[in-house]
Amino acid sequence: MSVALAACGEGRLRRQPADFIMAESSSIPSIRPAHVVGTTLREHVLQDMHAAPGATGEFTSLLNHISLAIRIINSRVRAAGLAGLLGYTGETNVQGEAVQKLDAFSNEVLLNVLDRSGHCGLIGSEELDDAQINNNHAKYVVLFDPLDGSSNIDTNVGIGTIFAVLRRSEPKLTRPNLADALRPGREIVAAGYVLYGPSTVFVLSTGQGTHGFTLDPAIGEFFLSHPDIRVPARGSCFSVNEGNFSRWSPEIQNWARWIKGEDSTVIVPSEGAEPLKTPYGARYVGSLVADAHRTLIKGGIFAYPADSKSKNGKLRLLYEANPMAFLFEQAGGMATNGKDRILEIMPTELHQRVPLVLGSRDDVSVFRQFVTGERVK
Numbered sequence: 001m002s003v004a005l006a007a008c009g010e011g012r013l014r015r016q017p018a019d020f021i022m023a024e025s026s027s028i029p030s031i032r033p034a035h036v037v038g039t040t041l042r043e044h045v046l047q048d049m050h051a052a053p054g055a056t057g058e059f060t061s062l063l064n065h066i067s068l069a070i071r072i073i074n075s076r077v078r079a080a081g082l083a084g085l086l087g088y089t090g091e092t093n094v095q096g097e098a099v100q101k102l103d104a105f106s107n108e109v110l111l112n113v114l115d116r117s118g119h120c121g122l123i124g125s126e127e128l129d130d131a132q133i134n135n136n137h138a139k140y141v142v143l144f145d146p147l148d149g150s151s152n153i154d155t156n157v158g159i160g161t162i163f164a165v166l167r168r169s170e171p172k173l174t175r176p177n178l179a180d181a182l183r184p185g186r187e188i189v190a191a192g193y194v195l196y197g198p199s200t201v202f203v204l205s206t207g208q209g210t211h212g213f214t215l216d217p218a219i220g221e222f223f224l225s226h227p228d229i230r231v232p233a234r235g236s237c238f239s240v241n242e243g244n245f246s247r248w249s250p251e252i253q254n255w256a257r258w259i260k261g262e263d264s265t266v267i268v269p270s271e272g273a274e275p276l277k278t279p280y281g282a283r284y285v286g287s288l289v290a291d292a293h294r295t296l297i298k299g300g301i302f303a304y305p306a307d308s309k310s311k312n313g314k315l316r317l318l319y320e321a322n323p324m325a326f327l328f329e330q331a332g333g334m335a336t337n338g339k340d341r342i343l344e345i346m347p348t349e350l351h352q353r354v355p356l357v358l359g360s361r362d363d364v365s366v367f368r369q370f371v372t373g374e375r376v377k
């Protein structure tokens with residue numbers, strides 16, 4: 001790609017992609033830099049911080065440290081087969097799952113970088129039995145799933161990292177403890193996930209909408225690519241592991257039959273809305289991050305309900321369901337356990353599981369109507 005030096009106001013010269021310059025050279029003084037270099041994740045978070053009264057910069061620094069850990073993990077995910085990071089460590093984690101080398105590596109990177117940040121009073125990870133006290137008087141709690149979609153690691157299918165950040169109430173007065181983490185999701189101050197897919201996309205919310213950033217591998221920087229994501233009110237795809245059908249409750253089986261168009265009941269999700277058109281298409285990757293990302297962008301519904309084998313579903317409340325629910329709600333979507341709002345659930349354990357249903361408002365409302373019996377057929 002050729003570059004040229006061009007004026008960009010204030011008399012400074014700046015390198016620009018030549019083909020862009022040619023198009024507008026007739027009005028060099030009016031070239032707007034924004035066209036050339038997107039907003040970086042760092043700048044976006046800084047803008048958010050400036051909007052927050054009494055901000056000290058610690059929050060921004062914490063998010064920048066998380067972004068650093070993500071870029072390190074990304075570099076190894078993209079070359080896992082060459083870096084000897086495929087396969088298992090031989091250990092079993094607190095979930096009873098065999099730990100994969102990439103799980104362990106990603107966990108170590110996040111623990112190391114968060115420790116170095118100095119901003120974490122407490123850290124909780126899917127790969128750690130207990131929450132870790134880090135810096136006694138630090139403000140924040142970070143809870144994460146270092147590598148989500150483990151069953152897809154060795155087959156090069158989309159995997160991800162998920163995290164949530166909470167602010168401790170009295171960091172200067174109290175020692176960090178588990179109670180700092182066992183708080184409802186509505187108290188989250190930031191949540192995000194990263195999808196290591198065809199490109200690396202970081203979806204983040206600090207409570208001012210949900211935004212997506214794409215990593216430019218040539219520069220090693222995340223740039224704003226999906227500003228202010230809005231989940232469509234309804235979609236045309238459903239995402240669930242139908243292999244569990246026989247274990248679902250009759251209500252959820254009814255919902256599945258309906259959404260596949262096996263029964264022709266016409267459903268109008270809310271007063272005055274258009275009827276929902278079935279059958280929906282089926283999409284299921286088996287990585288929460290990949291299935292949730294598609295649902296966030298295109299709409300529709302993702303569900304990992306409870307079943308006769310896993311009474312509370314499979315996914316973990318604190319570092320899978322809560323961060324996803326925060327991001328979806330900030331994008332105008334919905335997240336429920338089938339009855340209650342995920343972000344209202346009061347946690348009792350670090351690794352507790354919860355049924356998770358998230359997606360478009362119309363689609364999730366109908367799921368809830370089937371589960372609550374408001375709608376049988």
Ligand SMILES: O=P(O)(O)OC[C@H]1O[C@](O)(COP(=O)(O)O)[C@@H](O)[C@@H]1O
Binds near residue numbers: 151286289314
């Ligand atoms: O294979 P199943 O039972 O459909 O479960 C898939 C679900 O389990 C998970 O892999 C659990 O997450 P981890 O890989 O982090 O343990 C989710 O990403 C995914 O949605």
